[in-house]
Amino acid sequence: MNRRDFLGASLSLGALRAIPAGSSYGLPVGMPAAPGGWVDQAHAIINDAARAPSSHNSQPWQIGLHDREHWRLSRAPGRDLPVVDPDGRECSQSLGAFLVGLEVAAAARGLRLEQDECAGAAGALPLRFNPRSVDTTWLPALRRRRTLRKALAPLAGCEAALAACLVAAPSARFFAHGTPAVRAIADATLEATAAQCKEDAVWHELARWIRWREGEIAENPTGVTPATMELPWLAQRWVAATYSRDDVLTPAFRARSLELAARQVQEGAGWLVFTTEHDTPADWRHSGAELMRLWLRAVPAAIALHPMSQALEVLPQRRSIAAALGLKHIQLLVRVGTRPYPPDTPSPRLAAQRISALL
Ligand SMILES: Cc1cc2nc3c(=O)[nH]c(=O)nc-3n(C[C@H](O)[C@H](O)[C@H](O)COP(=O)(O)O)c2cc1C
Numbered sequence: 001m002n003r004r005d006f007l008g009a010s011l012s013l014g015a016l017r018a019i020p021a022g023s024s025y026g027l028p029v030g031m032p033a034a035p036g037g038w039v040d041q042a043h044a045i046i047n048d049a050a051r052a053p054s055s056h057n058s059q060p061w062q063i064g065l066h067d068r069e070h071w072r073l074s075r076a077p078g079r080d081l082p083v084v085d086p087d088g089r090e091c092s093q094s095l096g097a098f099l100v101g102l103e104v105a106a107a108a109r110g111l112r113l114e115q116d117e118c119a120g121a122a123g124a125l126p127l128r129f130n131p132r133s134v135d136t137t138w139l140p141a142l143r144r145r146r147t148l149r150k151a152l153a154p155l156a157g158c159e160a161a162l163a164a165c166l167v168a169a170p171s172a173r174f175f176a177h178g179t180p181a182v183r184a185i186a187d188a189t190l191e192a193t194a195a196q197c198k199e200d201a202v203w204h205e206l207a208r209w210i211r212w213r214e215g216e217i218a219e220n221p222t223g224v225t226p227a228t229m230e231l232p233w234l235a236q237r238w239v240a241a242t243y244s245r246d247d248v249l250t251p252a253f254r255a256r257s258l259e260l261a262a263r264q265v266q267e268g269a270g271w272l273v274f275t276t277e278h279d280t281p282a283d284w285r286h287s288g289a290e291l292m293r294l295w296l297r298a299v300p301a302a303i304a305l306h307p308m309s310q311a312l313e314v315l316p317q318r319r320s321i322a323a324a325l326g327l328k329h330i331q332l333l334v335r336v337g338t339r340p341y342p343p344d345t346p347s348p349r350l351a352a353q354r355i356s357a358l359l
Contacts, residue, residue, distance in 0.1 A: 038067070038068040039065070039358070041068075041109060042063075042065055042068075042071070042352070042356065043351075043352035043353065043356070044105075044109070044352075045102065045105040045106050045109060045111075046063055046102075046105075046352035046355065046356050047349075047351065047352045048101065048104070048105035048108070048139065048142055048143065049098055049101030049102040049104075049105045049142075050098070050101065050349045050350065050352070050355065051101060051142050051143060051145065051345065051349065052094065052097040052098040052100070052101040052292060053094065053097050053145070053147060053291075053292070053295070053307070054094035054097070054098070055081060055085060055090035055091065055093070055094055055307075055309065056081065056206075056209050056223065056224060057209075057222055057223050057224055057228070057347055057348070058079045058080070058081060058091070058094065058209070058222060058223075059076070059079060059094075059222050059349065059350055059355070060075050060076050060079040060080060060091045060094050060095065061073060061074075061075070061076060061094070061095055061098045061355060062074055062075070062076040062355050062356065062357075063355060063356040063357075064124070064356070064357060064358075064359040065356055065357065065358050065359060066359050068129070069128055069129050069130070070126070070127070070128055070129075071126075071127040071128075071129070072124040072125065072126055072127065072359065073095065073098070073099070073102075073115075073124065073125040073127055074123075074124040074125070075088070075091060075095065076355065079091075079222070081205065082205075083199075083201045083202055083204075083205040084196075084202060084205065084309075084313045085313070088281070088284075089284045089312075089331070090284075090309060092281045092284035092285045092288065093284050093285065093287055093288030093291065093331065093332065094288055095125075095285055095288065096284065096285035096286060096287065096288025096289035096290075096291075096292070097288040097289065097291060097292035097295075099113070099115065099125075099285070099289055100289050100292035100293055100296070101142060101292065102127070104138040104139060104142050104296065105139065105142065106129055107132065107134070107135040107136075107137075107138075108134065108135065108136045108139040109134070110131060110132060110133065110134040111129040111130065111131065111132060112129065112130045112131070112132035113127060113128075113129055114127070114128045114129075114130065115127050115128070138296045140299075140300075141295075141296040141297070141299040141300060142296060143345070144299050144341050144343070144345060145295055145296065145299050145341070145345070146228075146341065146342075146345045146346075146347060147228070147305070147306055147307070147347070148230075148304035148305070148306060148339050148341070149229070149230055149264065149306050150230045150264075150267075151267070151339055152264075152267045152268030152269070152304050152306065152335060152336070152337025152338070152339055153267075153268065153269075153337050153338045153339060154177070154268065154269050154337065154338070155269040155337070155338060156338065158269075158301065158302070158303060158338050161301040161303060162174060162269075162298075162301075162303055162336065164297065164301070165294050165297040165298050165301060165303060166272075166294065168290070168293035168294050168296075168297050169272075169274070169290035169291065169293055169294040170290070171274050171275055171276060171286070171287060171290050171331075172272045172273065172274045172290060172291075172294060172332075172334075173272070173273050173275070174270060174271070174272055174336065175270050175271050175272075175273060175325075176269060176270040177266075177268070177269060177270045179270075180324070181271075181273075181324065181325050182270055182271055184320070184321055184324035184325065185265075185271050185273070185311065185321055185325075185333060186265035186266070188311040188317040188318075188320050188321045188324075189261060189265055189308055189310055189311040189317075189333070190258070190261060190262055190265065191311075191314075191316075191317050192310040192311040192313065192314035192317040193257065193258050193261045193310045194258060195314050195316075195317070196310060196313070196314065197254040197255070197257070197258055200249070203248055203249050203253070203254065204249065206248055207245040207246075207248035207249060208245070209222070209223040209224060210223060210224050210225075210245075210248060211223045211224070211225050211348070212225075212226065212239055212240055212243045212244065213240050214240070217348050221348035221349055221350055221351075222348065222349075222350060223348075225346065225347070225348065226239050226240060227346035227347075228346055228347045261308070261310070264306070264308070264335065265308075265335075267335070267337060268304075268306075268335050268336055268337025268338075269336055269337045269338070270335075270336060271333055271334065271335055271336065272294070272305070272332070272333075272334040272335075272336050273325065273327065273330060273332070273333060273334075274287045274290060274291060274330070274331045274332035274333075274334070275287075275327045275328060275329055275330050275331060276328075276329045276331055277328070277329070278329065279329040283329070283331070284331060287331035287332055288332075291305075291307070291332055291334065298336075299341050302338055302339065302340040302341065303336060303337075303338060304336070304337050304338065304339040304341070305334050305335070305336055306334065306335040306336075307332060307333065307334045307335075308333055308334070308335055309332075309333065311333055312330060312331075312332075312333060318330065321333075
């Protein structure tokens, strides 16, 4: 077996853009910490909220702290995905998921998050925190949630649990395997993946967001790693020792991504499709928030979720799914199946000190 075979068809990733290591993303560094004070509490809240999912773990959020009650959320410069997400749809969805993370983490510390829904996509979103009773209901799920990309099983008796999760996401609909809708989603996903295989820019972008080695992860804890790809242990060691950015650009790597996607679309119970009435940045944030609310309920029910965005990143496939399903603005396509959540969440995160600053 050569080193390329070693990976098997283990990769199914979209494209990402690197951020400069050690960058503070335009925010002043060295925020003074008041031990036990409100800044420490803010950091604790932000560290929990940052467990939110983001497109290819780009973590596109940054927080400005005015004082204990008044914060500002904005998009972090350099943590966008201009090739696969030129409009910033996935970025806004990630911010929507992060806002739910903030809500949960703040409630666990006796604070209620209020936000101004009217803020635009590019503009910063003002956040306000008011006292409330402590509620830790969703904190364990926030800390344990992760993307599970492999070994999703059919629902087998968990239909009611999924229905209960869906109450938290009115814009999501479940389509079960074996239906024409799921065939249309699977076909479009594979066609879109094949189309992306021909686009060099997609793979150059992706290559900058894969962290093959521990040292890279420690220096720049964003992006996708061998552990989050769910490679077998030995393969993780192998790629960490031998792989580089150039490997991501090869035709063989692209072919394996397509093979993996072909297996993934057959696994699990079906797909969740998130739609919105309109197609504005606020709608994108809204769908990301609904994904997160549903996901937090899915964790204790051992219902695994895996967003697969390829078919929404390539316009003809995006249109063909919308036509096949008779739906207007499709925002997210998420594979769903059963699988218990492991205790560990290996996906790296930037610490609060690197994504927040006093204003
Ligand atoms: C808007 C959005 C789109 C995503 N698209 C994909 C995707 O196409 N393929 C994939 O494997 N994961 C996708 N993900 C999952 C992210 O890769 C994942 O959240 C990130 O790597 C962090 O890992 P974690 O969820 O395990 O914490 C997406 C997540 C979000 C929020």
